[in-house]
Amino acid sequence: MPLGQRAGDKSDSRYCGVEVLDFPAGEGLPAVLNHSLASAFDFILAPLVDPNYRPTPGAVLPVSASDLVLGPAQWSNHVVGKISEWIDLDAEDERLRLDSELTLKQEIAWASHLSLQACVLPAPRRPSCANYARAVNQILQGLTNMHLWLRLPLEKSEPMDDDLDKVKNNSQMSEKVDSWELWNSFRLLCDHSSQLCVALDILSTLPSINSLGRWFGEPVRAAILQTNAFLTNAKGYPCLSKRHQRLLTAFFNHSVQVIISGRSNHNVSPVSEGVLSGDENYIEEAPVRHALSPYLDYVAYLYRRMDPLPEQERFEINYRDFLQSPLQPLMDNLEAQTYETFEKDVVKYSQYQRAVAKALVDRVPDDAVSTTRTVLMVVGAGRGPLVRASLQAAEETGRKLKVYAVEKNPNAVITLHSLIKLEGWESLVTVISSDMRCWNAPEKADILVSELLGSFGDNELSPECLDGAQRFLKPDGISIPSSYTSFIQPITASKLHNDIKAHKDIAHFETAYVVKLHRIANLAPPQQVFTFTHPNFSPDANNRRYTKLQFEMLPDTGSCLVHGFAGYFDSVLYKDVHLGIEPNTATPNMFSWFPIFFPLRKPIYVPDGSPIEVHFWRCCAPTKVWYEWAVTTPSPSPIHNSNGRSYWVGL
């Protein structure tokens, strides 16, 4: 039974499982499963094979239940297999190594036979686990649907502060190993297999926030919440620390399922929601008591207590971590559907209206409003939203306006004409069906309004278009926007990496994608990349750019893996009116732009304490513009997208 319902959110995190600690001997598994399901758990994490079994030639595998005792759907939907925990593939003892490998392969084969969705692999017993990884990697090559979840303790990482150098010089010397490092080695050895995921054991202590943050870019499928991690509230019921609560909420938000595990430390009577929330109207269910029910009740309470998903998030939920190629609005003509979507972004146009209003007031003093008619040109008018915003700004400020609506898409021009007729703007607006770069304007403009921005600011060639349009801007004229700046930050994004890798070519790793970033870890604050200012009448002006940036990772992050760079923009429309998606200054409730993502062909491992140095180029040729990018610290990457061979924007 799901933990609850959250409008718009159909993710797996609604489901909560329970770990079966003891081997259900004598085909006892169906009883255990029924008891758990009756107690409102959704699935069990159960051992499949008697842990006392060691491989013997000709022996029948002593499984916890034959495939016949449960239906195929029950196996598949309600059982996650737990691989025997005694296995130790990196033991010194060769016999133990070989037995472990054989058992691992037999158990996975059995789980595949049962069509289980996933099996949990026991945590590696040693920091060096190459042989374990080799065997798992061999298994992964042959798996069709099943996923393997490598179990790892979410432990406090090293006491890095006082003996950083010692740890750096010899990672073997540290007594505890950061479990993220173990995961990273394991998945690198398995070459980023998309079927290799993580199940994290949540214990009573938690590592630093930033070190936890890394996991949100990793394929964490389950949080195994240990009963020992719970505290006891005043009434004797289990509860979690504030930090644990926040972590669980974050997991819920990232589609991570909870599995409750351990022995009960809280032998309490059935809890009512009222006890937890103060709501006395809660109706109790039939008390089928599982020893871990009190913990489930608390987890369900946390789930239901979450704020509902904001409407915008709900709207965008299907775009999460989905890679889209950026638009080419200059080379291609947008379709009506695309205009329709973008025109719904009320916030964006109200920002433009504010900017135009301020510019009009600055340009035309109050005592000149009746004598001055401002010439405003909307370049890239589309189906007219900026024309409307400009006219509304004029009305709001009482300024007279003459508007030219310049648009290169002949289909949009048709709509523009209809709009003007419909709105009765014939005397105010002249429609020009032309590319702004080659239009011969009959007069010069006071104000040039455009919205040619991409997720990375200049990536839809706003600079090149406005260079072409500023010919017909008065020398003291105003461009709205007056400038825009791109930003990047390094991120962990294993899901995006795997989706790109699935194409099996270099070109997809040299393409920037528009993507609603969700399952990612931001590793360092964003920094500015390129800025463009308009108008720019300098004779030396050009739109080529080169920027070198150095990022320091957030404190206490530990080591991490950078799969690429998230990109954003911020734009100054006019004076203090800005518009953008850079996370720290993002315009609220605006949905026209998702971030952009620049991948790395090979993810870069950044050791704890090391900066990452990255280079971005904006390159220009007569018919196209493109970016190249490369990392030089901590280790050089190839330069991506040389000569725009994989990804470019046509002029």
Next chain:
Amino acid sequence: MPLGQRAGDKSDSRYCGVEVLDFPAGEGLPAVLNHSLASAFDFILAPLVDPNYRPTPGAVLPVSASDLVLGPAQWSNHVVGKISEWIDLDAEDERLRLDSELTLKQEIAWASHLSLQACVLPAPRRPSCANYARAVNQILQGLTNMHLWLRLPLEKSEPMDDDLDKVKNNSQMSEKVDSWELWNSFRLLCDHSSQLCVALDILSTLPSINSLGRWFGEPVRAAILQTNAFLTNAKGYPCLSKRHQRLLTAFFNHSVQVIISGRSNHNVSPVSEGVLSGDENYIEEAPVRHALSPYLDYVAYLYRRMDPLPEQERFEINYRDFLQSPLQPLMDNLEAQTYETFEKDVVKYSQYQRAVAKALVDRVPDDAVSTTRTVLMVVGAGRGPLVRASLQAAEETGRKLKVYAVEKNPNAVITLHSLIKLEGWESLVTVISSDMRCWNAPEKADILVSELLGSFGDNELSPECLDGAQRFLKPDGISIPSSYTSFIQPITASKLHNDIKAHKDIAHFETAYVVKLHRIANLAPPQQVFTFTHPNFSPDANNRRYTKLQFEMLPDTGSCLVHGFAGYFDSVLYKDVHLGIEPNTATPNMFSWFPIFFPLRKPIYVPDGSPIEVHFWRCCAPTKVWYEWAVTTPSPSPIHNSNGRSYWVGL
């Protein structure tokens, strides 16, 4: 005019060039070239464009000579272009950066127009040279035949000994940069372009031997020998220190051309070979004196003084660094040509003869020679060379022999029968046309002789074959070989890497190759990998293996790049008679085996002082045997060849 002739060696190192320091203004290039050629230089390294030129719109590039003043063959065979040295693509000053990039591209375009074979790029002016690399990388994408040689000083690397940690923590802090590091960053940024090579400036001081050694695995095309690097001998003539001499000889051996550069410091009369070598019969040539002729004379003297190439090297010269797929002698039948080649290896068979002789003497005491007939079985008899060696051993020791020659290749069996008839061995040898793994022997053997070894020892499945054959070995019988061990060592091998990369797939990076290693750098001494002992009657015996090795790089190497692992074997035939290709113990003058090479999909950068940890697995399935391999330190690689998906040996 080449420096000299060396039997069998037709490499580029016979040619010596001279650097033109001053721009030959006014179309003076042909005169400079003619003077140099007349003075016995083979080519010139010359500036192509006036170094005072800065890009100006519409300007004509002030080249040193129009393409018309020299014929196409002259340009191509006798001129290496020198790109203007003032360029600085990583300058703070954007104007200088853009001018530099434009000049670089114009000069390369001009050189391409002239069909030059190579241009020398000036050394990067700063440790951080990403923008330079980006521009060069863009150029490389469009180059068809021309190579670019990045010029780098062969300088002493860092004083690493006393402040290793400081350097490690912040490589910017060190004053001098190891030029290999610069090269490594540059080529990684350029993604190992096969057209990007190195020209090393040889100065008066040299770095440590091991740090020099790294360059022999890199694509060094020219050694630019500075006149300042020369000493003066007692007669006033230029000469080189012993270390410089050894370095130059090593360059000659690795097809590296010398270019002499600098101002003359030795204004001496034409030198005769006699002055240098003591040979008074040397005939002087017509004295066309170039200022740098004394240096050329000395270099030519060093070249001619080299020992001639040994016959075996001459025979193998065309195999150098040429990747061959290993034989599959078990699955495929060898051809007559292959038998023919291997049977010529006199040394190998004389070692076998020695081993059999010792075994016979141990087995049959002198007082039993007349009464005892030893049963010897040659398993994998081929066309009979081991039968012959065994019979010779019997004759030599006066022991009586009964030989079974077991061979699975029916074609070879035909030859065996002819041989026996020809030699009159009918009473001594019984030919068995069968796979040794399924032959039902009529009696048991005292001695089992086989030669089923591959370059990596067990890689042609000797263990599996001998497991099948030991059924008919007496419990106290002898196997020759009695054991064999494989070895690996990490190497730099950029040429091999590029050849494999040209296939543009993963499979070729997961294949082991047989290769006459030549342009490589050995980075650490070889270590043992797997050992097999025969016979092995233990019930637990199996042929799966797993070994983890840690290599410490040779002292003072500095950082390096590991492209993969060279593999060898050594085999104990019987007691102290061994046979093998492990470099430290290799059997002299044996040519049956080249080393094996296990590549890495992505070369691993090993920082100065770091070990490299590598894992090798020998995996067995019912129909095939394969290796998997992975690096875990300093950073994990993917596990190569999982499940033998790319490379395996059929059973």
